[in-house]
Amino acid sequence: MADHGTGDRGPGGAGPVQRRRGQGELEAQVLAALRSSGRPVTAGLVQERLGGDLAYTTVITILTRLHAKGAVSRERAGRSFEWTAVADQAGLAALRMRKVLDGERDREAVLARFVTGLSATEEQLLRELLEQAGEEGEG
Structure with missing residues (x-):
């Protein structure tokens, strides 16, 4: 079976087994990376700040979800966007709670x-x- 870069080589395989992070954990890490920058940053810089172990498309997906939740803002910068944290981790949790309440x-x-x-x-x-x-x- 081919290794698709997940880090999980299976039983008897060489190499570390990486723990799969949940969406909430990834969102919190992306928000922390944005907040620590102190200025609007590109998705590529967010990816770098997270150690580069996430695919660029994954970072874009997380940023887009956070934008839809109102946790980040974005401004057009050339052909891409620069992103800014609007909420912190507590604010993100509050947004999730609000979404659940609004759905009931x-x-x-x-x-x-x-x-x-x-x-x-x-x-x-x-x-x-x-x-x-x-x-x-x-x-």
């Missing part, structure tokens, strides 16, 4: 189940954050 018909039931699953510490933190948000809305 009974939002009240979803929120109620979410809140009842929180620990006492998490519930107190949520109360404080809601209070802060309310104060900011008034000011």
Whole structure:
């Protein structure tokens, strides 16, 4: 069987077995690479910052998904784009949570189940954050 560059040579094969990263992990790594640059960068530079082990097309796919989620912005630069992080990892998680909530018909039931699953510490933190948000809305 041919080796297609996955790093997994199978039992008895030589070489390391690379762990397959999940989409969320890749998105977080791409966001971190964008944020660490401090300026708009090309997909090629993102690929370099990630160590070059991801295919360029994979980096483009991740950047495009992050753009669709509102986590990154892009500006035309010649024939390609320069990308900028808009959200951090916590912001990306919040966007995912929002997307799930937006996809449900009974939002009240979803929120109620979410809140009842929180620990006492998490519930107190949520109360404080809601209070802060309310104060900011008034000011």
